Amino acid sequence: MRFVAVAFAALMLAVPAALASNQHPSQSELEAVLVCPECHLPLDESSSPIAQQMKAFIRRRIAEGATGTQIKNELVAQLGPAVLGVPGKHGFDLLAWLMPLAGIGVGGVLIGVGAWTWTRRSSDEASEEAESADSGLDPEQNRRVDEELARFDA
């Protein structure tokens, strides 16, 4: 319960902080998330001519009071989605989005199957052990007695 309260309080603090950061973005914040479309490096690690132009553009737009989202959208409109550094949502690039989801799905199924097999095996072993405990014999002796009895039945 205490954990939930702490998590909720952290969320309540984080949301306004994120909103404020989008409202008044800093140069370094945007340079860290945007990518140079020529060299594909984060803007803050690139000194290519287009990266310099983008940095100057960001500086000017921040001074003009633009939000982080506005600046990103304007750069995408002029230079394409490559500046966001995320894979495309069609063709081969779509795999980059689908594979993690498929991985999570397959992983979930494997964990489920594993857990089911493990619990089943455990309960089988437990009932076997209980059976042995009831007769006061170990499993090997139990097996031999069963065999002998089966011979008499035949």
Place this chain on the structure above:
Amino acid sequence: MRRVGQIVAVAVVGSLLALLVWQVAHGKGSQVAVEVDNGNIVQAPLWTRNRVDTSGTMSLASLRGKVVVLNFWQSYCPPCTKEAPVIEAGWERWRKSGKVVFVGVDVQDLHGPAMKFIRRFHISYPIVSDSGSLVGHYGVTGYPETFFVDPKGFIVPPHIIGEATAKTLDEGIKRALTNPSA
């Protein structure tokens, strides 16, 4: 059970590798320039792009019937700044014929610097912007590069890699005007 898991894992990795190889082998883009450089005539990839020098869009299809000199450039590319007056002069030479159109493709450029470039070199032919996909379709590998599209929409050699000169521009235009497909 473990064996089945291993087979599935190998199959998944194998199919992903196959997909990657297929994508690399059949990836669109780089073949046009290569074909033209080998002396072949290739259908020009169609496009519609926003104008940089003015509002609205322009499409290659709308220029059918004329030779199109397609010049790829960037405002921050030093050879492009050297080439710009040559291209503008070429446009001034050919525009009166009414059979030739020059189109500049400004690639991955911000609007401000692009406009500065246009004003600096008094560029009077239309300029469209491209965020990189056209570069891939035409197989452009650097800037500047120039293609000649004939009146029927086919790219004819030569494909100029690097700065064009008055001579190479005129040669390309004459070839496109007299191309058998025209």
